[in-house]
Amino acid sequence: xxxxxxxxxxxxxxxxxxxxxxxxxxxxxxxxxxxxxxxxxxxxxxxxxxxxxxxxxxxxxxxxxxxxxxxxxxxxxxxxxxxxxxxxxxxxxxxxxxxxxxxxxxxxxxxxxxxxxxxxxxxxxxxxxxxxxxxxxxxxxxxxxxxxxxxxxxxxxxxxxxxxxxxxxxxxxxxxxxxxxxxxxxxxxxxxxxxxxxxxxxxxxxxxxxxxxxxxxxxxxxxxxxxxxxxxxxxxxxxxxxxxxxxxxxxxxxxxxxxxxxxxxxxxxxxxxxxxxxxxxxxxxxxxxxxxxxxxxxxxxxxxxxxxxxxxxxxxxxxxxxxxxxxxxxxxxxxxxxxxxxxxxxxxxxxxxxxxxxxxxxxxxxxxxxxxxxxxxxxxxxxxxxxxxxxxxxxxxxxxxxxxxxxxxxxxxxxxxxxxxxxxxxxxxxxxxxxxxxxxxxxxxxxxxxxxxxxxxxxxxxxxxxxxxxxxxxxxxxxxxxxxxxxxxxxxxxxxxxxxxxxxxxxxxxxxxxxxxxxxxxxxxxxxxxxxxxxxxxxxxxxxxxxxxxxxxxxxxxxx
Ligand SMILES: O=C([O-])CC(=O)C(=O)O
Ligand SMILES: [Mg+2]
Numbered sequence: 001x002x003x004x005x006x007x008x009x010x011x012x013x014x015x016x017x018x019x020x021x022x023x024x025x026x027x028x029x030x031x032x033x034x035x036x037x038x039x040x041x042x043x044x045x046x047x048x049x050x051x052x053x054x055x056x057x058x059x060x061x062x063x064x065x066x067x068x069x070x071x072x073x074x075x076x077x078x079x080x081x082x083x084x085x086x087x088x089x090x091x092x093x094x095x096x097x098x099x100x101x102x103x104x105x106x107x108x109x110x111x112x113x114x115x116x117x118x119x120x121x122x123x124x125x126x127x128x129x130x131x132x133x134x135x136x137x138x139x140x141x142x143x144x145x146x147x148x149x150x151x152x153x154x155x156x157x158x159x160x161x162x163x164x165x166x167x168x169x170x171x172x173x174x175x176x177x178x179x180x181x182x183x184x185x186x187x188x189x190x191x192x193x194x195x196x197x198x199x200x201x202x203x204x205x206x207x208x209x210x211x212x213x214x215x216x217x218x219x220x221x222x223x224x225x226x227x228x229x230x231x232x233x234x235x236x237x238x239x240x241x242x243x244x245x246x247x248x249x250x251x252x253x254x255x256x257x258x259x260x261x262x263x264x265x266x267x268x269x270x271x272x273x274x275x276x277x278x279x280x281x282x283x284x285x286x287x288x289x290x291x292x293x294x295x296x297x298x299x300x301x302x303x304x305x306x307x308x309x310x311x312x313x314x315x316x317x318x319x320x321x322x323x324x325x326x327x328x329x330x331x332x333x334x335x336x337x338x339x340x341x342x343x344x345x346x347x348x349x350x351x352x353x354x355x356x357x358x359x360x361x362x363x364x365x366x367x368x369x370x371x372x373x374x375x376x377x378x379x380x381x382x383x384x385x386x387x388x389x390x391x392x393x394x395x396x397x398x399x400x401x402x403x404x405x406x407x408x409x410x411x412x413x414x415x416x417x418x419x420x421x422x423x424x425x426x427x428x429x430x431x432x433x434x435x436x437x438x439x440x441x442x443x444x445x446x447x448x449x450x451x452x453x454x455x456x457x458x459x460x461x462x463x464x465x466x467x468x469x470x471x472x473x474x475x476x477x478x479x480x481x482x483x484x485x486x487x488x489x490x491x492x493x494x495x496x497x498x499x500x501x502x503x504x505x506x507x508x509x510x511x512x513x514x515x516x517x518x519x520x521x522x523x524x525x526x527x528x529x530x531x532x533x534x535x536x537x538x539x540x541x542x543x544x545x546x547x548x549x550x551x552x553x554x555x556x557x558x559x560x
Contacts, residue, residue, distance in 0.1 A: 024048030031092040032196065038063060038094075038560050060097055060560055067098050071106070080109040081118045082125055088185070089129045092195060097558040099189035104514040107186070112464060113421030113446045115182040116167045122175035123212075123219045131181050132200030134174060135238060136221050144241035152196050156477045157251045158242060159183040160201035162235075164225065164258035165279075165314075168393030168424035171258075173207025174220030179256050183278070183469065191470030191521035192555025193477055203238060205231060235265060243273055249480040249539045251473060253278055259313050263362050274476060276484040280318035282465035282472070283445075285489040285496070286511075287319040287389065287416065288326055290463045292497035293510040294441045298412040300386055303330045305341065305414070308385035310376055310426060311392030312346040315418060317362040319389060320344065325490055339365050343383045349374040350382070380405050387414035390426030394419070398427035403435035411439065418445040418463055429460035443510060450507070459504065461511035468492050470517075471524025478551045479529040480539035487535075488528045495527035496520065518555070525551050 024047045027033045035043075037058040044050050058066075067087065074080045084106065088095040099106050108114055118125065133150060135143055163176025180200030187193040205226040212218045226234065242250055254265060254277040266277045276282065288302075295301050307323060309316045320342045327338035344351040344366050351359065353369045373379050380388070380402055388406055390398055398417060406413040413436060417426035425444055432440040433453045443463035451458045472492060475481060499512050499520045512520045526548045532538040533547075544550035 024050075024052055028052060031088070031090055034091045034093075035060075035560055036063065036091055036094065060094065060558075063094050064097050064101055067094060068102055068105070071098075071109070077109060077114040078117055078121065078125070081114045082127075084110050085118075085131075085181075086127060089127060089131070093558045093560065096185075096188050096195065096556075099185060100518065100558060103189065103517055107189075107466070107514065108447050110185050111182045111466065112167065113423075115178045116169050116421035118182075119163075119166045119172045119175050119178040120169060122172070122178050123215065123217050126219055132177060132202065134177065134202050134204055134220075136174075136204035137206065137226060137234065138221070140234060140237065143237050144244060147241055147245045150199060152199075153245075154197060155199045155242075155246045155250060156197040157184070157187060157193055157253070157473045158199045158201055158246075159187075159253040159255050159278075160203060160238070161254075161256045162203045162205050162258075162261070163207065163220075163256065164261070166256050167420040169421070171207050171209040171212075171225075173209055173212050173218070174202055174204045175212065175218075176256060177202040183253065183255060186466055187470050187473045188556060189470075190466060190517045191474040191525065192518060192557065193470065193473050194554075194556040197477060201238070203235065205234060231261070232265075232268075235261075239269060239273060239275075249274055249476070249482055251275065251476040251481065251484070253469060253473070255279065259360070259362075262314050263317070270483070270485075274481050274483055276472065276489075277314070277318075278465050278469050279314040281322070281484075281486070281489045282469045283315045283391075283418070284318035284322035285468045285493040286463050286465050287315075287418065288322050288490070288493040289467065289496035290416065290443050290461065290510045291323065291387065291414070292326070292493065293500045293505070294414055296500075296505050297441050297508065297510070298386075298410075298414060300414075301330070303327045303338075305387050306383060306385045307342045307387045307389060308379060308383050309342070309344040310388065310390045310394070310397055311419070312344040312351055312363045312366070313391065314362075315391035316344055316389075317366075319391065320366055322486065322489055322493070325486060326493070329490070336365075340368060342366055343368065343370070343379065343385070345376050345379045350379045377402055377405065384409055386410050388416070390415075390417045390419055392419060392426060393424045394426065395424050396427065398432070400431070400435050403427065403432060403440070407436040407439060412441055413439065415440045416443045416463055418443070420445040420464075422446040422448070429458065432460075433458050441508060441510060457507055459507040459509035461504070461509045462514070463511060467496050467511060467517070467520065468524065471495075471521035472528055474521055474525035474551065474555070475528035475532065478525060478540070478554045479532045481529075481532045481537055482539055483537045485535075485537075488531055491527050491531050492524045495524045499523050522548070522552060522555070 159180040161176045166172040166176045184198040188195045206223045252275040324338040350373045429448045432442040443461040448460045533543045
């Protein structure tokens with residue numbers, strides 16, 4: 001029991017209020033029940049809250065306003081992160097109200113980019129409250145029973161990581177927990193998945209980050225990463241425990257696993273349980289949506305583009321494959337034919353047939369019969385792409401020469417700098433607009449402010465999977481999806497592309513307003529849920545007659 005000490009065989013408590021906690025006190029200490037000054041005088045009377053609160057009452061709207069003002073006074077992004085997370089720990093309705101009503105302003109402090117810094121320092125800012133489950137190697141063989149320690153049994157969505165590839169920041173070990181927490185906050189704020197149905201999980205399989213291993217205050221296991229069959233068995237034990245406890249429609253989102261494991265795990269599990277990998281598939285859907293929406297600006301349809309990727313990891317391979325799928329749908333060509341207009345550059349230069357032997361599996365389909373060139377600039381010159389997609393985590397790799405070259409070859413070059421967080425972006429929007437003389441159709445993975453250039457305002461769209469995974473989660477929860485497929489991702493991308501309003505396109509922006517993300521996520525969710533019913537992969541039966549009203553009706557709205 002928390003607060004208990006044992007002295008000389010007798011058990012004493014140093015938690016004097018522990019034994020006699022009144023009802024009202026418990027309510028104030030339960031984040032999902034707490035309303036702070038939002039309790040009415042009648043509630044204070046009947047719930048035993050009198051005396052525990054100062055006399056003033058405040059509406060939720062007033063509390064939201066005060067919270068946002070307080071957040072603005074914090075001087076660093078990390079302080080804002082800690083402030084907001086501490087609010088989630090004690091008063092979750094207010095936290096979700098703040099996030100869903102001020103999404104554009106607040107999201108960067110609970111999610112990308114600040115969550116990256118929060119993960120780097122997670123051990124230092126650890127807040128002593130349960131925010132999810134930490135499942136470590138020491139718990140092998142007991143994972144199923146440990147799930148019973150979480151206070152809620154009705155879990156429908158899990159985001160889990162092993163911390164090996166946190167954004168573009170590499171191995172953060174157990175400190176990667178910031179990512180599942182942040183992603184699930186968006187499930188609720190951006191798509192209305194009820195917070196009590198969500199569970200963040202970190203699998204602590206060790207870390208190869210030497211600074212963490214040397215840090216006396218690191219909160220994870222201090223040994224090097226588990227690999228091979230033992231690693232797969234540990235992940236497998238977790239997946240099976242989750243399905244056993246929560247049922248076959250629990251949705252499991254892989255997040256920020258390393259390249260060496262991500263593809264294999266996805267291929268192994270996607271046919272067996274309801275899961276998807278956000279870095280491979282979610283990023284793919286958001287990028288494809290951007291390409292589809294960009295046709296309104298470039299006049300180029302997906303099937304007539306030539307794509308060049310800088311980076312050939314999870315995001316690169318995922319996007320490339322979904323684009324090939326979209327081309328196949330549009331043209332009826334074979335997938336092999338469709339892949340021929342997609343090229344990749346990795347750390348060894350252009351991916352091509354002469355390198356086939358040494359290539360990792362996920363790059364092989366994009367190794368074409370072209371001459372090898374050693375770097376991005378030579379590849380741009382040789383391939384003559386219409387779209388350049390950065391997924392490399394190599395900051396500034398889209399330099400002035402490269403963007404000028406793209407602009408000389410294309411009236412409206414498509415330039416996506418998708419690496420996260422901000423510090424890893426391949427270029428900034430200012431650079432893309434300046435060096436293309438305002439013609440680039442630009443998107444970034446991390447948020448950037450609008451840019452003034454030659455008297456015009458450009459809005460850089462945030463091509464982040466945040467436009468996709470909350471809607472997928474809502475669909476899965478609403479219809480009890482038993483699988484998530486590549487077709488779902490294609491459908492989600494189309495729904496997102498269709499949701500871009502005219503005023504955004506006029507500002508060269510190919511993604512919707514973040515302030516409208518709940519409506520956008522609803523559209524994504526309805527489209528995906530319809531596909532789940534059409535393919536017999538929905539377990540909530542019978543199919544609701546009005547799917548949109550049904551999905552809307554399950555959305556959680558923070559309020560009292
Ligand atoms: O978290 C984000 O902002 C997008 C993402 O999945 C990643 O970069 O790994
Ligand atoms: Mg990720």
